[in-house]
Amino acid sequence: MKDIFALERIAVVGFSTNPSKPSHTVPKYLMEQGYVVYPVNPRAEGDILGQKVYRSVAEIPGQVDVVCAFRPPQDIPAVVEDTLQRTDVKVFWMQLGISHAEAAEKARGHGLVVVEDRCMYVEHRALERGSDEPVR
Template sequence: MAESAGTSAEQPRTWVGPTAGQRLDLLCRTESIAIVGASAKPSRASNFVATYLLSSSPYRVYFVNPREKEILGHPVHASLDDLPEVPDVVDAFRRDEDLPAVAEDAVRVGAKALWLQLGSWNEEAAAIAEAGGLEVVMDRCLKIEHARFHGGLNLAGFNTGVISSKRQTLA
């Protein structure tokens, strides 16, 4: 997760992200995901997302971190350039100031989308990615979005059987 969300008073949010339908479409078209900034530490959000994606999604998941060798039994690559294929989605778990460089890398390797995790907001990175033809999602968790669209929120303790603003009547 990002150290700084880049939402100070000096940096108002002007970028408008994709709708829920557009995010669902992106996830349905996705076959491979590269997690940039992946961590072997189970307490890190990137590890939690990776665990979910490996166990509950059809995606080919790749890990990118020059300081790690193996995460969850999978090899870790030093950069996006080292992956065995071009990822459809680059899911970034990096500090705010590192996100423009991640966007540049994603454009250079030919990824289709840049996904900035919950708490990450960087309009410069979004502009770089969009100028390079990538779709962009910011300040959303890929795991939560996948789970919400594919009925997996119950894995986190949410009862997704009925969506309503009314209180449930217990018999």
């Protein structure tokens, strides 16, 4: 996990404009920790928390290290396809409660590290406490 959180640029697919949703609070937390966070939400316009919203991962200009997906499992294959349009992504992360075996295998087949069913907030906090063990 330490290697993943050493990466700096995170595209968050499904970044919500609703401040009460985890898909808003988790990326906000990551921004507060100093990460560059790119909101990806085809239904939102303008910006979220002062960051320009993109319609897809592929359209983000500049480096993207991690794609974090806050989408239901049935949407994950399309998010992986979008992610694979880029050559700079190193990690594909599916948030807590989200997994998709075939999409994960496809991402791994293209050299990405895949994390399924884990919360970036929870895992980052565990590292901050000095534990590199996955939190369950």
